[in-house]
Amino acid sequence: MSSARLETFADGVFAIAATLLILNVNDAEGSLTHIWPQYVGYAASFLTIGIIWVNHHTVMDQIDHADRTFLMITVGFLMVVAFIPFPTRLVAENIQGDGARAATIAYGITLTLTAALFNAIWFYAARGGRLLRPDADPETVRGISKTFVFGPWLYLALTVVAAIDPVVGAIGFGVFALFWVIESSVFGRDRSHRSAER
């Protein structure tokens, strides 16, 4: 399968998972201002999926073709991404109550798995240049490898924080999503200008 076709399917899952998040927002449990955790949860998860979408394209830009193992890892990865709306709702509905700990841990585990499977996608493709394009940019390849490795550990650390103090953990997930957006857009400008010209 060409990598273009794979991206179409992945983009579909990203777009649907992000858009379905709105179904979690409802005013059954309080006034429009009282349900602010739902707005924060919506924004944090939408931005997280948005960043995953952007990074997925950065990765796919370096990839020439897909084999069936790669497809199956991607299906597993998309399965976890499409799961994000569920723990998002859990956190939004329970952060101010008894279920806060279980909810934030569930959120953290989901994002840790997402990051881990994203690593699996990348390192399966990059090891020995297995699926990379012949003209893949060595610097970009090394850059992705260096950055991606931290993802799962960071989310795992936030999950541990959430297990100790759910509110601090939840703030951590939100701040991390925001940090990624700002880092990408402000500091990543030079980098992307260059690669966009390809």
Place this chain on the structure above:
Amino acid sequence: MSSARLETFADGVFAIAATLLILNVNDAEGSLTHIWPQYVGYAASFLTIGIIWVNHHTVMDQIDHADRTFLMITVGFLMVVAFIPFPTRLVAENIQGDGARAATIAYGITLTLTAALFNAIWFYAARGGRLLRPDADPETVRGISKTFVFGPWLYLALTVVAAIDPVVGAIGFGVFALFWVIESSVFGRDRSHRSAER
């Protein structure tokens, strides 16, 4: 990232957000004629998203490539567009009751933010021709810049009206969507014929 790929993802979010609006329509609270505000809300928001879709393509037609800042602004923009189904349901369910004011204000704020982020997309790309195509049509570029600036202020004004009289505000949002559709299709015919031939 090429602008074509960005459009595929954006189109996915537009299509899903518009189609999800139907999930807000239900007859749990009255007979099929009694729930007419739900039909009006569905139509107004579907048309609004449809117009956003058309305008987004007009913008993207002038754009050559995307950098990461542009991608992140677009993700933020899509986040607000995908939020539209929620205040739509609020207005449809509450316009005849106590929650009418809060609901129409929420609707107005969402559309104001949508218009503001649409401006951010455009002016980030157009300032100094940063992301424009080398052969971008100067007249079209100036036309977009001139029209877009009014969007957020118009929606903000309607939001203020909704805060004073929710029913008048709601009618305003509906009339404005309809006006856009008619303006686009009847008066915009010459303009678009020309650009469609490109």
Place this chain on the structure above:
Amino acid sequence: MSSARLETFADGVFAIAATLLILNVNDAEGSLTHIWPQYVGYAASFLTIGIIWVNHHTVMDQIDHADRTFLMITVGFLMVVAFIPFPTRLVAENIQGDGARAATIAYGITLTLTAALFNAIWFYAARGGRLLRPDADPETVRGISKTFVFGPWLYLALTVVAAIDPVVGAIGFGVFALFWVIESSVFGRDRSHRSAER
């Protein structure tokens, strides 16, 4: 806008509207065999949207480009197609009870409007060859014009039947969807072989 881009958006709405139909199927109101009207409703509406999708491509194959009026008619058309899941649920849930008449009439009006707007799309594009491809096949163009005209009247007739006897009307909608599938696939084989080779 190129017609290819328009088709991507329309295909997205078709695919989502058809797939959302499954959310209407639930066993809250009876055993798995007792809810058979839900299965029939799901199948009838899925097939109807599937046929609309196939026919939309037949139409778009003859079209060269889109102007803004054409886009706006298409948005209106998609708005009605995306509405189909709602009356489908109404019919499935009420066909054996008091609300059968209102439900089947709502279903009929939705499909009548869908067919009417599909006509609007076609005749706006075809009148004087306004948006047709320079090499559009005159025979196919005449064939579409001849067939499409009947659609709204047929659905209107079925709606009148449904107003008199809801069960007969509902059977009529189901039979008509099935007839279209069979007609298309069995009798339309020669026709499509030819056009597919283009």
Place this chain on the structure above:
Amino acid sequence: MSSARLETFADGVFAIAATLLILNVNDAEGSLTHIWPQYVGYAASFLTIGIIWVNHHTVMDQIDHADRTFLMITVGFLMVVAFIPFPTRLVAENIQGDGARAATIAYGITLTLTAALFNAIWFYAARGGRLLRPDADPETVRGISKTFVFGPWLYLALTVVAAIDPVVGAIGFGVFALFWVIESSVFGRDRSHRSAER
């Protein structure tokens, strides 16, 4: 219709059906650990749809064009695939209760029909090379024909098992999905490397 256009629509339905599965996961009926059957059901059905997606592309890679009969069989096939979320929820919610037998049988019938219609797609296209590409690989064509034939019988057998012992049947469906993923990714590596290079 070109086979590329057909794939876009099919991919849309696959992506939406898979992503909608998350709407079945909810904690209304118990704690986050108590609802483990929902996680297993989500994973099994997501992987099953993922494998269908991969196999559908393998099939479409051999196909040159589509006629209307082929389109209609595909619509029927997608109708059954988009139905999968419903029996998935049934199994997840009832596997530990009275409705386990009916739920697993419903799941089995859905997957049996999916496999049967997938066969109909393939053998309609392949019989006498009707819709195959002129340069279709005879070995791949023979390979697909040989493998596909078993699908419906395997699912039918699992359905019979589910009718006798629902829990054993449910485990069977899960194991079979997992087996397919592993078989595809580990043993299918050589095969796909080759075809991916096309």
